[in-house]
Amino acid sequence: MNTILTVNGLSVLHQQSEHYLLEDINFSLSKGQVLALVGSSGSGKSLLAQAILQLLPENLCHKGEVLYNGRQVNQYDRGKNIVLIPQSVEALDPLMKVGKQIEGLIQTEDSHQVMLDLLARLGLEAEIAARYPFQLSGGQARRVLAAIALGSSASIVIADEPTPGLDKEAKNEMIALLKEVQQAGKAILLITHDFDAVLQLADRVAVLYQGSIVEIADANHFSGDGQKLAHPFTKALWQSLPQNSFIK
Ligand SMILES: Nc1ncnc2c1ncn2[C@@H]1O[C@H](COP(=O)(O)OP(=O)(O)OP(=O)(O)O)[C@@H](O)[C@H]1O
Numbered sequence: 001m002n003t004i005l006t007v008n009g010l011s012v013l014h015q016q017s018e019h020y021l022l023e024d025i026n027f028s029l030s031k032g033q034v035l036a037l038v039g040s041s042g043s044g045k046s047l048l049a050q051a052i053l054q055l056l057p058e059n060l061c062h063k064g065e066v067l068y069n070g071r072q073v074n075q076y077d078r079g080k081n082i083v084l085i086p087q088s089v090e091a092l093d094p095l096m097k098v099g100k101q102i103e104g105l106i107q108t109e110d111s112h113q114v115m116l117d118l119l120a121r122l123g124l125e126a127e128i129a130a131r132y133p134f135q136l137s138g139g140q141a142r143r144v145l146a147a148i149a150l151g152s153s154a155s156i157v158i159a160d161e162p163t164p165g166l167d168k169e170a171k172n173e174m175i176a177l178l179k180e181v182q183q184a185g186k187a188i189l190l191i192t193h194d195f196d197a198v199l200q201l202a203d204r205v206a207v208l209y210q211g212s213i214v215e216i217a218d219a220n221h222f223s224g225d226g227q228k229l230a231h232p233f234t235k236a237l238w239q240s241l242p243q244n245s246f247i248k
């Protein structure tokens with residue numbers, strides 16, 4: 001198969017306490033596939049994204065391997081082959097206008113036009129390009145972060161919570177864009193609490209519970225009362241959604 005990302009026995013531990021924050025994570029991702037990563041707050045989703053990108057904070061260390069196209073991931077893959085749509089807007093350069101930041105990552109001659117097209121696709125006015133990050137609302141900043149990732153040539157996109165803070169229209173636009181990214185043959189790791197997005201985009205869903213993946217389920221197993229789901233935590237997560245509240 002066209003496996004593009006492989007995570008093998010990945011663990012992340014806090015150096016001082018030797019406490020495991022992630023333990024023995026295994027999964028792979030092929031071209032054009034979307035794997036959703038769900039789990040409670042604090043279960044380790046963002047840490048997994050950071051570990052894949054070699055961006056772990058210094059007080060944490062990791063074991064195991066992350067392979068891009070069969071070879072160890074290195075720092076040069078970041079931004080080039082694997083991009084992150086980060087959870088926090090602090091990832092933007094506070095001193096550079098956002099249009100320039102987006103253009104900087106688009107590797108085609110007409111980067112200015114591509115940047116403007118991306119802004120429009122994400123429902124942002126062209127004048128946003130001339131603003132600094134602090135002049136954006138939370139939802140606008142999130143869409144700018146997405147434009148940066150989607151404009152790059154990377155073949156793997158890791159999206160850490162791309163939809164919160166967006167109104168319904170902007171959220172649907174973001175989901176449509178991610179769908180296009182997938183159809184272009186890129187692989188997506190979609191970290192989210194939003195099951196709307198999961199059900200519209202994901203092929204499979206990895207469920208993280210206290211630092212371990214307890215189940216990787218087919219996305220279409222998230223239906224009915226969750227009888228096709230294997231792990232009690234996955235079932236509980238599914239049944240706790242407001243739209244499933246009629247299920248006893
Ligand atoms: N640098 C660090 N040092 C020690 N512990 C950390 C560090 N970074 C994260 N953690 C801890 O690791 C755990 C997982 O954090 P992480 O940010 O990955 O959670 P998450 O699943 O992304 O949560 P959320 O849904 O709220 O974004 C948390 O308990 C967090 O406090």
Ligand code: NI
Nearest residue numbers: 045046047087
């Ligand atoms: Ni997180």
